[in-house]
Amino acid sequence: MSKTLGVGVIGCGNISATYLKLAPLFKGFEIRSVADLDMAAADARAAEFGVAAQSVKDLLNNENIQIVINLTVPAAHYKVSKQILEAGKHVYSEKPLTLSVTEAKQLQALANKKKLRVAAAPDTFLGGAHQQARKAIDDGLIGKVASGTAHIMSHGMEHWHPNPGFFYKPGGGPILDMGPYYIANLINLVGPVKRVAALSSTPRKTRLISSAPRKGETIRVSTPTTYHALLEFVNGAMITLSASWDVFAHRHDHMEIYGTEGALFVPDPNFFGGQIIVAGSDTVRKPLPVWDHPFGMPNHPDDEGQVANYRGAGLADMAQAILQKRRDIRCGIDRMLHVVEVMMAIKASGETGKFVTLKSTCKRPAYFGPEEARALLK
Secondary structure (H helix, E strand, O other): OOOOEEEEEEOOOHHHHHHHHHHHHEOOEEEEEEEOOOHHHHHHHHHHHOOEEEOHHHHHOOOOOOEEEEOOOHHHHHHHHHHHHHOOOEEEEOOOOOOOHHHHHHHHHHHHHHOOOEEEOOOHHHOHHHHHHHHHHHOOOOOOEEEEEEEEEOOOOOOOOOOHHHHHOOOOOHHHHHHHHHHHHHHHHOOOEEEEEEEEEOOOOEEEOOOOOOOOOEEEOOOOOEEEEEEEEOOOOEEEEEEEOOOOOOOOOOEEEEEOOEEEEEOOOOOOOOOOEEEOOOOOEEEOOOOOOHHHOOOEEEOOEEEOOOOOHHHHHHHHHHHOOOOOOOOEHHHHHHHHHHHHHHHHHHHHOOOEEOOOOOOOOOOOOHHHHHOOEO
């Protein structure tokens, strides 16, 4: 097998540019072609990044493509990922993997039958900040993890996204959109979830778009936009997860992990980098020393300056797992199926007001330190 796997992209929306821009950082794969139902979108993205534009059918039949990145809208993830597997190719899906546990299990079964691999975003938990937090927990810096909080709060997507409508339809909402980042990182830090309880609401039934090009249009909201969930983990830890697009201002940290001997303050799981703060039994907050982790180095412009953005790290880890015939993929389907079930349990509990016990489980992903990260880079 070649040391470089060919990759195709289906879906040429906003996020495709990020994957295409960052892909050259990594070894083990190269993006060779893109496809979209709108050929004009595929042609434009292909011209921008110097790759081929193909129809979806032609890309799936392309013998030079071994992995296909599924960047379609969430409602199409299952259908398109199934088509990719049926074409004999490995799948790397944008989050969420699917919109139901049943769909995720069907993809898992099909992949196993065809001896193919499936993985999915998010891969931000592989970032330098989150792996530094992981090491701190594994080293016992805060004792045994007992509880914590996580907050995803803003006033919605219609203020910046060029086409925000799908965020407010079934399959959208803050849990399915942003929840994967937080839940995947909690699995990385704490482990699998045992059961969930939640409340949900839809305070506003319509949204007014204030971003171009649809500024002034009204969106009808048909999914909850605020969730407050309690997650009980297999190891006994209890963590509160709040996700809302109905908050104009707040003073919560993104993630706080409380142990028997201290506390850890973790930056935004939507990004790879940031500062880790720790407090011991003296209650004094101190930043952990700067860590030489390549996936924590700022490399991408943001509203607040440079941030670390290494999207594609999970794909690179997947490519190496395929090339090395390694069993575990850090963003592999077992873990991401569990993420999907946690999200579905939150939604179901929000509707019924009852605890939901999870049926799936997974192991924490393998630690991903500086040396492991450097091994994925050119």
